[in-house]
Amino acid sequence: MAKKVSTSTSPVFLENVSVKRYENELLQNVTFRLEAGDFAYLTGPVGAGKSSLLELLYGELPLLEGGEASVLGYDLRKLNIRKRQAMRRRMGIVFQSQDQLLYDRNVTKNLDFVLRATSKVDKKERVVRIEEALAQVGMSGKGYKMPYELSGGEAERICIARALVVRPDLILMDEPTAGLDPETSLAIGQLMKQIASEGTTVLMATHNYELMKQLPATTYTIDPKSRTLVHIPLSTVE
Numbered sequence: 001m002a003k004k005v006s007t008s009t010s011p012v013f014l015e016n017v018s019v020k021r022y023e024n025e026l027l028q029n030v031t032f033r034l035e036a037g038d039f040a041y042l043t044g045p046v047g048a049g050k051s052s053l054l055e056l057l058y059g060e061l062p063l064l065e066g067g068e069a070s071v072l073g074y075d076l077r078k079l080n081i082r083k084r085q086a087m088r089r090r091m092g093i094v095f096q097s098q099d100q101l102l103y104d105r106n107v108t109k110n111l112d113f114v115l116r117a118t119s120k121v122d123k124k125e126r127v128v129r130i131e132e133a134l135a136q137v138g139m140s141g142k143g144y145k146m147p148y149e150l151s152g153g154e155a156e157r158i159c160i161a162r163a164l165v166v167r168p169d170l171i172l173m174d175e176p177t178a179g180l181d182p183e184t185s186l187a188i189g190q191l192m193k194q195i196a197s198e199g200t201t202v203l204m205a206t207h208n209y210e211l212m213k214q215l216p217a218t219t220y221t222i223d224p225k226s227r228t229l230v231h232i233p234l235s236t237v238e
Contacts, residue, residue, distance in 0.1 A: 009073070010034060011034055013033045014068070016031055017063055017069045018066070019062070020064055027049050037197065037201060040219065043219065043220070050174070050205040057170075063077055071087060071170065093171075094172070094173040095176070105146075110162060114162050153188070171203070172205075173206075176204065178207075182211075186211060193217070
């Protein structure tokens with residue numbers, strides 16, 4: 001089994017962590033944690049490092065010396081291939097819909113593909129999980145549809161169902177409401193807050209400040225000058 005970090009049982013725990021890509025330092029002295037069932041926003045200017053932070057939490061980016069970092073109990077400094085795969089099987093990833101759905105198969109087969117790739121559950125269990133995930137996102141009975149038959153909001157709900165079908169402990173979202181109208185964006189935000197209230201930790205990177213005002217939640221921003229993470233009161237979001 002993967003070795004657990006003794007300092008925290010939080011699903012996400014970073015303390016004085018710095019991140020680099022090749023020779024470029026992307027984030028400096030980042031400290032934050034998320035508990036089970038937390039819903040939080042991650043914001044900041046384009047290029048500030050939001051996607052880099054999500055990549056770090058997904059085990060894609062190396063850390064500089066010093067600090068501590070764990071995700072779902074896995075020490076990010078000690079991830080080998082097996083541990084990284086085990087960690088990711090407990091995570092759901094949601095990006096913009098066009099980046100995720102496979103257009104050569106229907107909704108059900110999109111979700112089934114995820115389960116086949118990430119778990120060893122049998123066909124009967126896969127059917128149960130797919131129906132459960134579609135129900136959670138309000139898309140019951142839509143499994144026959146092809147991705148190109150879906151509206152933008154429906155496609156995003158299916159992307160969320162793809163994340164939920166693995167029954168994750170943590171969901172990472174990168175601009176999930178980009179390109180969606182305000183009403184659909186609000187519905188997606190409300191759905192994710194509901195999912196968090198049921199125990200899944202959700203971190204959403206977004207520039208949708210109107211959504212953040214309508215659905216207040218813990219909010220972090222990446223300062224482009226210091227390259228560090230700052231907790232901000234929602235009242236300062238513009």
